[in-house]
Amino acid sequence: MDKDLSMYNIRTDLALEAKEIAAQGMQSPEIPGLWSETESADGITVTRMEIQNEQAASQIGKMVGHYVTLEVPDLRQGDTELQDRVATSMAKEFEAFLRRIGITASSSVLVVGLGNGSVTPDALGPIVVENIMVTRHFFELMPDQVNPGYRPVSAVAPGVLGTTGIESSDIVQGIVEKAKPDLIIAVDALAAKSLERVNTTIQIADTGIHPGSGIGNKRKGLTKEILGVPCIAIGVPTVLYASTIVNNTMDLVFEHMKKHTDNTAPMFGAFGTMEETERLQLVREVLHPLGHDLLVTPKEIDKFIEDIGNIIASGLNAALHEAVNTDNVAAYTH
Amino acid sequence: MDKDLSMYNIRTDLALEAKEIAAQGMQSPEIPGLWSETESADGITVTRMEIQNEQAASQIGKMVGHYVTLEVPDLRQGDTELQDRVATSMAKEFEAFLRRIGITASSSVLVVGLGNGSVTPDALGPIVVENIMVTRHFFELMPDQVNPGYRPVSAVAPGVLGTTGIESSDIVQGIVEKAKPDLIIAVDALAAKSLERVNTTIQIADTGIHPGSGIGNKRKGLTKEILGVPCIAIGVPTVLYASTIVNNTMDLVFEHMKKHTDNTAPMFGAFGTMEETERLQLVREVLHPLGHDLLVTPKEIDKFIEDIGNIIASGLNAALHEAVNTDNVAAYTH
Amino acid sequence: MDKDLSMYNIRTDLALEAKEIAAQGMQSPEIPGLWSETESADGITVTRMEIQNEQAASQIGKMVGHYVTLEVPDLRQGDTELQDRVATSMAKEFEAFLRRIGITASSSVLVVGLGNGSVTPDALGPIVVENIMVTRHFFELMPDQVNPGYRPVSAVAPGVLGTTGIESSDIVQGIVEKAKPDLIIAVDALAAKSLERVNTTIQIADTGIHPGSGIGNKRKGLTKEILGVPCIAIGVPTVLYASTIVNNTMDLVFEHMKKHTDNTAPMFGAFGTMEETERLQLVREVLHPLGHDLLVTPKEIDKFIEDIGNIIASGLNAALHEAVNTDNVAAYTH
Amino acid sequence: MDKDLSMYNIRTDLALEAKEIAAQGMQSPEIPGLWSETESADGITVTRMEIQNEQAASQIGKMVGHYVTLEVPDLRQGDTELQDRVATSMAKEFEAFLRRIGITASSSVLVVGLGNGSVTPDALGPIVVENIMVTRHFFELMPDQVNPGYRPVSAVAPGVLGTTGIESSDIVQGIVEKAKPDLIIAVDALAAKSLERVNTTIQIADTGIHPGSGIGNKRKGLTKEILGVPCIAIGVPTVLYASTIVNNTMDLVFEHMKKHTDNTAPMFGAFGTMEETERLQLVREVLHPLGHDLLVTPKEIDKFIEDIGNIIASGLNAALHEAVNTDNVAAYTH
Secondary structure, eight states, X not given: OOOXXXXXXOOOSOHHHHHHHHHHTOSSSOOTTEEEEEEEETTEEEEEEEEOSHHHHHHHTSOSEEEEEEEOGGGGGOOHHHHHHHHHHHHHHHHHHHHHHTOOTTOOEEEEEXXXXXXXXXXXXHXXXXXXXXXXXXXXXXXXXXXXXXXXXXXXXOOOHHHXXXXXXXXXXXXXXXXXXXXXXXXEEEEOSSXXXXXXXXXXXXXXXXXXXXXXXXXXXXXXXXXXXXXXXXXXXXXEEHHHXXXXXXXXXXXXXXXTOSOOHHHHHHHHHSOHHHHHHHXXXXXXXXXXXXXXXXTTHHHHHHHHHHHHHHHHHHHXXXXXXXXXXXXXXX | OOOOGGGOOOOOSOHHHHHHHHHHTOSSSOOTTEEEEEEEETTEEEEEEEEOSHHHHXXXXXXXXXXXXXXXXXXXXXXXXXXXXXXXHHHHXXXXXXXHHTOOTTOOEEEEEOSOTTSGGGOHHHHHHHTSXXXXXXXXXXXXXXXXXXXXXXXXXXXOXXXXXXXXXXXXXXXXXXXXOSEEEEEEEEEOSSGGGTTTEEEEETTOBOTTOSSTTOOOOBOHHHHSSOEEEEEEEEEEEHHHHHHHHHHHHHHHHHHHOSOOHXXXXXXXXXXXXXXXXXXXXXXXXXXXXXXXXXXTHHHHHHHHHHHHHHHHHXXXXXXXXXXXXXXXXX | OOOOGGGOOOOOSOHHHXXXXXXXXXXXXXXXXXXXXXXXXXXXXEEEEEEOSHHHHHHHTSOSEEEEEEEOGGGGGOOHHHHHHHHHHHHHHHHHHHHHHTOOTTOOEEEEEOSOTTSXXXXXXXXXXXXXXXXXXXXXXXXXXXXXXXXXXXXXXXXXXXXXXXXXXXXXXXXXXXXXXXXXXXXXXXXXXXXXXXXTEEEEETTOBOTTOSSTTOXXXXXXXXXXXXXXXXXXXXXXXXXXXXXXXXXXXXXXXXXXXXXXHHHHGGGGGSXXXXXHHHHHHHHGGGTOOOEEEETTHHHHHHHHHHHHHHHHHHHHOTTSOTTTGGGGOO | OOOOGGGXXXXXXXXXXXXXXXXXXXXXXXXXXXXXXXXXXXXXXXXEEEEOSHHXXXXXXXXXXXXXXXXXXXXXXXXXXXXXXXXXXXXXXXXXXHHHHTOOTTOOEEEEEOSXXXXXXXXXXXXXXXXXXXXXXXXXXXXXXXXXXXXXXXXXOOOOHHHHSSOHHHHHHHHHHHHOOSEEEEEEEEEOSSGGGTTTEEEEETTOBOTTOSSTTOOOOBOHHHHSSOXXXXXXXXXXXXXXXXXXXXXXXXXXXXXXXXXXXXXXXXXXXXXXXXXXXXXXXXXXXXXXXXXXXXXXXXXXXXXHHHHHHHHHHHHHOTTSOXXXXXXXXX
C-alpha cells in the first residue's frame, strides 16, 4: 500500500532523498511515473530523475519535473582538480536543462542568489552571484559591441526577510517585472537529511522553489506561476538539524550492528525497530523544548562554502555563455 | 552678471559647495530664492538651506528643495563621543525632514543602500542597510504584536550596474511596487570636491537622487517622479579625483601665499590667476590621457566608512522609531 | 572505588564537566582536595573551583589550579544587556585571578589570541585580540605621557600550525622573550561536550594551556613552565563532534523516558544501560570510518563568535585597565 | 657637482626612483659603482640594478645591494593573463636572488607579511602570507613523507605596532630565534612617489628592510645584522601622499606645457622653475597644518591588493618549491 508522504515529517529538499524515503514504505521499488538513471565516474555520481505525473509527485512529495543530483563524497577534501571536474559536469547537466526548457543562445537570464550573505552557511546564493559573469548591461548600453558567444545575464542577491523586512520572492518578482529575463536561476543553501550530504551534493531542478522548503522560512516561492518565466533551482545542503544527526547516526549504528548480529533487539530494544519518522519525532520532542535542536554546519564551513560557490558559478558561466568553456571557466571566478 | 552653472565642470554633489561655487562668479553674495542658516556647536556645523525657486535652482545647479549639511572636521579622529553627538544631531535634522514631508509615525519607510559593498569607499549604503532596525515583516506577519513606538521599516542594498547588470533604480522601482513604502531614504557615497570633505560631511536632501551625480554612473535616478513616493537622499563624500586634489591644493597654496605677498603673479604666473575651472581643465587634460586621474580615498577608509555608516544608521534608527532615542541608539548598530 | 580519568575518552576542556564526569563513577559526591562554589544571578551562573592537590587533579583529570566558569544559557539570544552583564561579571572574576597571582596595577600583560582567524568557529582568539586596548607601545615610546589607570598591554594572534608552519607556542615563546610581559592571557575556542555549552560558557583558568586540549592539535602548551611567566587561559566551547551530539542527545532521551516509565530496558535494550563512554565509543566506531564524525558548529556562528569575542575583550579591557570600568567598557570594542 | 641625497626630502622606497632623483642633480648620467640593465617584454619592464659600493649608495640614498623592479603599467586593468605573466617573471627574478645568496633547494625560508590586515592598502603582506604554500610543519612532524621538490617554508603576519603594542621587528626576531630559517622574505606595502606607480610596480631587494622606509613607522628594521640571516624585501607601492600627487601632477603639467611653448615662465612664474624638492616643501607646508596631507589610495584598492597579493604569492610559491612551476602556480593561491 502506498503511503502519503504527508505522514512523513522527514522533509527533505533533495528529490533523491524523497524518493528513497518513499521507497522505504513500499513493497515494490518501482514507482510508476518516475524515471531515473544514475552514472558514476571520476568520483562524481550523477542521478537524473523525472517525476512524470501527479501520482508519482504525490508519492514522492516533490513536484512534477526534472531533477539532477551530483553527489561528490570527496568534495570536502579541497581537491582543486575534482572541483574543476564537478564544475564541468554541472555545466553539462545544466545545458540539458536549458535545451529542454527551450532557452536559446540569446535568451536573457537572471541569477538569483537567495540567502543571507552575513551567515556563512546561508551565503551560497550571494557567493555565486558575486562570481557570475554579468553581461546584461552591455547588451542594454552597447548592443552592437558585445562579442558573439555571450547572452544577457544579470544577477541579484535579494537578501532575507529578517534583514530586509520584505519577502525575497516579492523582491525578485519586482525585479523580474523590470529586467524581464526569459529564465530565472535561483541558487540556495538547503538543509541536509544526513551528514554525508553536507557540502557534497548539488541538486538542479526545473521546478523552481516552493514555499516551505530550504533552511528557515525565507522563501515564499519562486515558480513559473508566480514569476511568469521558468525558474531552475540549484541547491546545496549546507546545514542539518542536531536531531537529524542523531537520527541519521543511529541508523548507521543499527546497520553496523546488523552486520555483527542477527538479532539487534536485545541491543537496542523498541528504539531499534521504530520507524525512522517515529524515532526522529522522539528525538525532536526531547531536544526542541531545551532549545537544543540547533541547525549546525561543519567547522570548516567558510572554506566549503567558498569552494562550492565557485564551482556553481564556474558551471553556470560555462553553461550560460558559449564563449566560456569548461577550460577557461575558472578564470571568471575568484 | 549671473553665470549659468553648466559652464562649470566643477560638479559637486553637495549643495553647500554648489552654492559657494555659484557665489564666486557673482557681484552680490545674495542669491534670490535661496535661504540658508548655519549653526555651530560642539564640533558640528549644521547648515540648513532651501532652494525656493527654479531661478535659484538654475543658478546653483541643484534642484528646488531642502538641504542640510553636517560638517564635522574632526570626524576622522575616531572619537566615539563626537560620533554619538553627530548621530543625535543627524537624527534631529532628519526628523524635521519627516515632519515637513508629512510622514506620520505609522508611515512605512524603505531605506535603500546604494553602492558596491565589495568596494570599500563605495560601501556606505550597504553598511547603513546592515545596521538599520528592520521591522516591516513584523507588521506584515503579526501586526497585533508590534510594540508601540515603531513604524514599518524595510531596507535593501540593490547592488550596482556592473555587478547586477540591472540599473539600481530599476531594481528599487520594482521593489517599491511590491513593498509599497510611503517614503524612500537613499544612502550613497559621493565624490568630494576637496580633501577636507572626505568622510567628514553628511548631506541630507529631500530632492532624491538625480542622474549623473555621485561616484560613477551607477544611478539612473531615484526621485518622486520616478518612484511615486518622496525620496530623501543621504550622502557622504568618500572619494575624490586626483585632479581635484591638485586643484584644491593649489587654491590653498595661492591663498597661503597671498598672506605673505601682495603680488603673487611672479610666483605663479598666469596659472595663479586662472579661473578655477580652467585650471582644473588643464590638470585633467594632462592626467586623463595617462590614466592617472584616479578616484582616490584615504588609506584608513575601512575604519572611516564603518564609523560613518554606523553614525548614519544610528541617526536613522532614532529618527524613524520613536521607541529608539538618542541614548539607546548605539545598541542597535554594531 | 575511584576511577582514573584516563579510562574515559570523554575528554573535555571544561573543568566543570570533567568534575561531573569524575563524580559519575563515584559513590560519594565529595572529591577530597576539590573546593567549589556556585552562584546564580540575572541569568549568569558562576562556578568557582579549586583543584587543591595532585590527588584531586588526577581524579578529575585537570591540573591543580583555579577554574571559574560562567554559564549563560541565554547568551545565544543576542540580548545586548545580558552581554554587558556577562562582560562585567567576567571582569570581576578575572580581577580575582590577577590579585591571586600577584599581578600589580603596573604589571605588563600579553594577550594571546590562539586559533585561525579564517575559520569562523576557531576565530575567537583573533577576534578578542582585535578588540583589546593595546597600550604597551605608549609606555615604551612616551612613558611620561601615559595617563594613570592604564598598564602596558600587548596582544598578538600567532596563527595556527597549518597556516604558519610553526607551532603557535614556539611563536608565543619567541615573542615573550622579546616583549617580556609579566603575565600571558591565552584566549582559545574549545570543543564542547554538549550542545548547550556551545557559545554559552566561558572558562577562566590559571593553569595555562596544556598539550592535547582544545580543537585540533594546534597547541603545544602555554604554561608557566614553558613561558617563564604565569598564563591564564580563557576558553569558550564553539564546536562539538557529531558523535558528541548523538551521545549527549541519547542521554537526554533516556532521561526523558525515565520520567515516563520505570523500566526503560524494553525501550532501549543494552544501548540504554551502556556506560556513556562505551556508547560514545560505539558511535565513533561507526561514524569515524565514514569520515562523518565532523566537528560542527551552530549555523549562526558568525554572530555568536563576534558577540562572545566582544564580551571577552570588554571584560579584559575593564579588568586590565583601572581607567576602563564596566560602564564605559563597551566603547573600547566594536 | 654631485649632490648629497640627504638634501632631498623626496624620500622613496624604490631604488629606481631614488636613482632617477639622484641623476637629476648631476651633470653626467653615469653614477660610478652603479650597474643597471632594463628589459621590456609583453607589458612588463624589468630593471635590474646593483649598488656596488658605499659611494654609489650614498649618492642614491639606498643601501649597497641588488634591486629588481617590475613595472607593469597595465596591472590595474585586471587582466588575468598579464597577472600570470607577472607572477612567472617575478618567480624567475626571485630565483636569481636565491642563487646569489646561496640559498639551496633544502634551505628553510620564513615569509613575513608586514602591515595591518584590517587596513586594506596596508594588507599586502598579510594577504601574501595567507596564500603561501606552508610546508615547514611537514618537515618537522614527518620528514620522511615529504615529497621531493619542496623546501621547509613558514609564514607569519606579525601585525603592526598600533594593534600589537610590540615592534613587528621584535616579533619577527623572536620567531626567527625559534623557527631558525635560513632566509627571511619580508613583504610590505610602500608609499609611492607617483600615481603611476601605485599597484603597478614590484620591487625585490636583498638589503632587507631599513628603519624609516615604508608607510608609517611600523618597521624597526629587518636586516641580516638584526636577524642573523639574510632578508629579501618585496615591496609594492599602494598609497601616496596628497602632496605627492600635487607635486607629481604639476611636473606632468609643466612637461605638457613645454611641448607647446618655449617659455613657460609667464605661465607658471617662479613656481614652474622651482626645484622639485622646494615645490613639494611648499605644498606640504600648506597641507600639513590643515591635516590634509593624507595618504590616499585608489578607490578600487580592495581588488588591486587582492590581485597583486596573489601575484606575489604565486611567484614566491613557484620560486621556493621546485615542484611548483609557473604553470600550476595559480592553483596554490585563491
